[in-house]
Amino acid sequence: MSIFITRETRVLVQGITGKEGSFWTGHMIDMGTNVAAGVTPGKEGQSVFGRPVYHTVRRAVAEHEAGSPPCSLFHRVLPGCGFEALDSGIKKIVTIADGIPLHEMVQIRAAAKVEGALVVGGNTSGCISPGEAMLGMFPYWIDRVYRKGTIGIMTRSGSLTNEVTAMVVQAGFGVSTLMGIGGDPVPGTRFAEMLPFYEADPETEAVVIIGELGGTMEEEVAEAVEAGIFTKPLAAFLGGRTAPKGKRMGHAGAIVSGGRGTVEGKVKALESVGAAVADRPSKVGLFLRNLLDRGLTY
Amino acid sequence: MSIFITRETRVLVQGITGKEGSFWTGHMIDMGTNVAAGVTPGKEGQSVFGRPVYHTVRRAVAEHEAGSPPCSLFHRVLPGCGFEALDSGIKKIVTIADGIPLHEMVQIRAAAKVEGALVVGGNTSGCISPGEAMLGMFPYWIDRVYRKGTIGIMTRSGSLTNEVTAMVVQAGFGVSTLMGIGGDPVPGTRFAEMLPFYEADPETEAVVIIGELGGTMEEEVAEAVEAGIFTKPLAAFLGGRTAPKGKRMGHAGAIVSGGRGTVEGKVKALESVGAAVADRPSKVGLFLRNLLDRGLTY
């Protein structure tokens, strides 16, 4: 099994006719994803890989009544298109789009909470369950990364995802579901909010978090473990340990600020609840072997 | 008994230190209303008729923890002070204030729906249960109007309230609860939304609606009766029958527009569900006698 998306999950692609949108729609379908329809204003009547295109999400949903599909937002076809999916009753939304204004993203996250929906992203590659389905854009054909298995992976970083996942696979494991929660300062869904899904998934044996300095999401994961919300083995990779304080290196989320948000604080919080925190990607694989061996001998 | 307010209901008065606020607070207390505290920013530490004054509703509520009181807003102490009461958890709010901007009132009504609160007004004298308590400003000492009894009265008009109620009393009846829903185009609570309270009140035998041309509130009352939400005898007074169409006479709510909102349409809708609709205030009393005699012989 997999979390968030299965082969049966019906997918709507916002921005399906764009260059990136159609390219990755093709790959999602190749991989077995059940893409039902797409949306691009002004392109209703066209089709992409045989999937009908509609002007708006509302029209697409109305035409595909049997259950509202989750919805992958490719490039931001309109300002606020996250609201379009939410207001159309879609409960699982992946926001590939980057560059979403901060205040808009706060509004989208607030609206999703009210609606009981999950908005993943923005600025993410999406999520993939190797061998099952993909809601996003991953080079699933690179077998030394996207191998089916039992490790759930959550990541804040696009560029580290392949790097760390390759180490997981190299250590003899595979991936149940890889979830990119996005690199913007306010992701629609936070690490800790995904943990219950991994906890409930019988095929996920352990979870790896690819964190980052800044923010408090790793600390929240530690709190969730402490609260018993997540009980499976947990490993993490946290980079940025030698970054000079106050130097801004990339993402806004990487600004070191206040007492929380430091790598040291995150490592301490995670280790205090039994997580194995790696300082090199290669150690993630080693830690997983230890954690799962221990888990098995109990 | 009475609806909305009893002798036990703890009342918070926003704008208690103003001229109107303190004058009517005195009368509310004289009549027996349980005024617990008041609010005027900058006046914390003062008292009005022995009631403590706080800077903000939040502070007042925090100091009076045993149940949040309903709240009568006297003159608008701050823009958006309806939100202050709502956000402080108060569920019954009377907005005496007039001149509330239309868009703000729409927001307040929308927020009240989300919170499951009742905001009555703005631009109303409030509500009174003669012999019990008053949340607003009524000359309760005029005995030929504010006599305790069994008739529920709802009104959109300030000036007609005394006129019509005097006729009800003259016909031998009294008032259970008189509820001024306010004269602005978007009242926080509508006639039909108050009906369930009158329906549930064992001391209310019949309800009189003092309507007005414009809007669709009288039609909504007819729909509520049709739907069985209200089953007691119902009378109404509707003025404006000889008003020239399109002439604007007073309130914005009195603009005749579209198919609904005409006096003829309202009369037809109400009569079709068995209500007695008077064209003169004096007939209201006569109709009530007929309705209740009929009711009593059943």
Next chain:
Amino acid sequence: MKLFEYQAKAIFQKEGIPIPSGYLAAPFEAAGFCEQIGFPCVLKSQVLQGGRGKAGLIQVVKNSAEAGTRIAELEARGVKTILVEQAVPIARELYLSVTVDPLRASALIIASGEGGVEIEDLAETAPEKIIREEVDITAGLQTYQAVDIAYRMTDNPDEARQAAKIIQALFKVFSKYDAELAEINPLFVTESGELLAGDGKLVIDENSMGRQPGFERTRDHYDSDMEYEAAQEGIPYLQFDGEISLMCAGAGLTTTVFDLIHYEGGTVANYLEFGGPNYRKAVQAMELCLRNDSKVILIVTFGTIARADVMAEGIVDAIQRLRPNRPIVACIRGTNEEEAKKILEAAGIEPLYDTEEAVRKAVALCGQGSAISGADDPDGRDGGEV
């Protein structure tokens, strides 16, 4: 407050809604602007009444001679300002408005891909063609909603793109200007495929005027000098041509008295609200009534904050200062009504307590002519002069 078409269109244009090119002109300037724009062009009288087309207040003119004739006709009808616009070749007419839904507590966009000026007929004959979209007034209009409405108005992507922008701009106007109503009717689709606001209606919420500076009511907003003057005093006033001058408190009660007079066979000279914030303005109110050719002044109040004794004092004061030349019927009730009774009696005025009785008395007095002391001017024209 309802704005004139030219005011609404200026705001529309500022917020990005295309409008036909045109000039605002006094009648004497209008012919010159017609020549400048070229023929055919349109003369649009800037008056607030609805149905201007059917009333002949909008005229398409094909040449200079016709323009001259029509301008003279409009001027003769009292039109003081004309919007001279290019006559755009129209392919179709759409409808678009933003208003408030009091029941749902939301903003409401109403649109149609047909209809234009016939929108009300369409709403009756083919209600499914009327598009209604609720908008959260706090969050505002989402772009996707504008796009969705646009594609329900037209299947043509080029038109829809324009429509979506206009919908967003009109909603912005609605929000920014605290509008009760922002309407484009008709919304033209020109033969070359452009969308243009053919008309503009913008009604600003009265309660928001304090935070919407820059709008002033001028004489042009009123049907008569009297209504304008009353408005300057803050007194709601409507002119009629009957026999009884109303001087009543509150819209609901005044409207009811208006009804009762008609039920009793009487006629109304003027509607006047003398209550609420005006309850100390008895002199100004009575002066307005006396300028009418009425036979009786009927005063009906039943006040709470507007205390009966203060009103009675004001009326006695007004009578002493204005010496009205016609009978006064007074039915003043409410807070301190006992005090009011004494004041009126001391001034020789009979205090009544029953509205219907007061109305009957006023109607009866109309049959008798004036019968009060000081009625030295029987036709009443000078009665209001102090």
Next chain:
Amino acid sequence: MKLFEYQAKAIFQKEGIPIPSGYLAAPFEAAGFCEQIGFPCVLKSQVLQGGRGKAGLIQVVKNSAEAGTRIAELEARGVKTILVEQAVPIARELYLSVTVDPLRASALIIASGEGGVEIEDLAETAPEKIIREEVDITAGLQTYQAVDIAYRMTDNPDEARQAAKIIQALFKVFSKYDAELAEINPLFVTESGELLAGDGKLVIDENSMGRQPGFERTRDHYDSDMEYEAAQEGIPYLQFDGEISLMCAGAGLTTTVFDLIHYEGGTVANYLEFGGPNYRKAVQAMELCLRNDSKVILIVTFGTIARADVMAEGIVDAIQRLRPNRPIVACIRGTNEEEAKKILEAAGIEPLYDTEEAVRKAVALCGQGSAISGADDPDGRDGGEV
């Protein structure tokens, strides 16, 4: 984008937040403005780094002589712009900021009736004195919330009235300018009881720069010319003084490589992100690296959309055009990595697959000096010239 104090204060003032009077000056003009304002006055260096007070970049001067000395010192430290402000007599310092709470998905006002510049210490020693108020970012700040916060900051009604207005104005700045952070620290209470923004910090969301026109990053926003030039190319770049030039893809991976180099005992000459939208900018990226006094260029990527073959082609192209005078270690993986391998091998570059191996190799090469063909300029200073 973090604004300078003077930019933030100009915006604050425009939105109604009182600020001390002052002038913006080049160092040579500053002494004149000091005389104009009178002594004592404050010299505030307009640089983006935090902790300016402790770093001596803010100086109170009591007379002309002291002003001259301090201005010369600041200029010597590279300060190009000085805000010369009146020295306001301060009774107390408050704290106020508006930011975003990513977890609760709301705006967050943080305030305190104490603290001022020592707010971080206060947050640790007396957290109950820190006022936190969540604000719905869609509905915006309610007036009552501002009033409530104000009376938690101070019991003095006159101060609270001023504070409430400043809170509302700062929230408006936050909303209108799409701020990540809008902060007044300290918020002065002067001896005469006025509230004034003693400092101004405004950080505008990078993703909103498109809808926030008028802000441009100038040379002053960067620590070095190289960082500024890289930014002009859209390339994230940070200057260090070690031996290995990084040319990696993505912030997370680049930061990790940065760590790994230090773990292996190496040092970094520059941080450079060559990925995402920059993955076709190999020539510009390598040129920046070559202008460093580094011993090795380390390229690490693991791309998805940024295809490995395109990156490899770019690197080969860059090597041919720039003829780098130092060794290049390339670890290019991801989409089309087989293709990339062939391209690199054809150009004589060994394709590596393991990041840690690549890092170890780069660190080892630092010990050996340069060893690549075309390394005709051992000190590397000219390496970046095309």
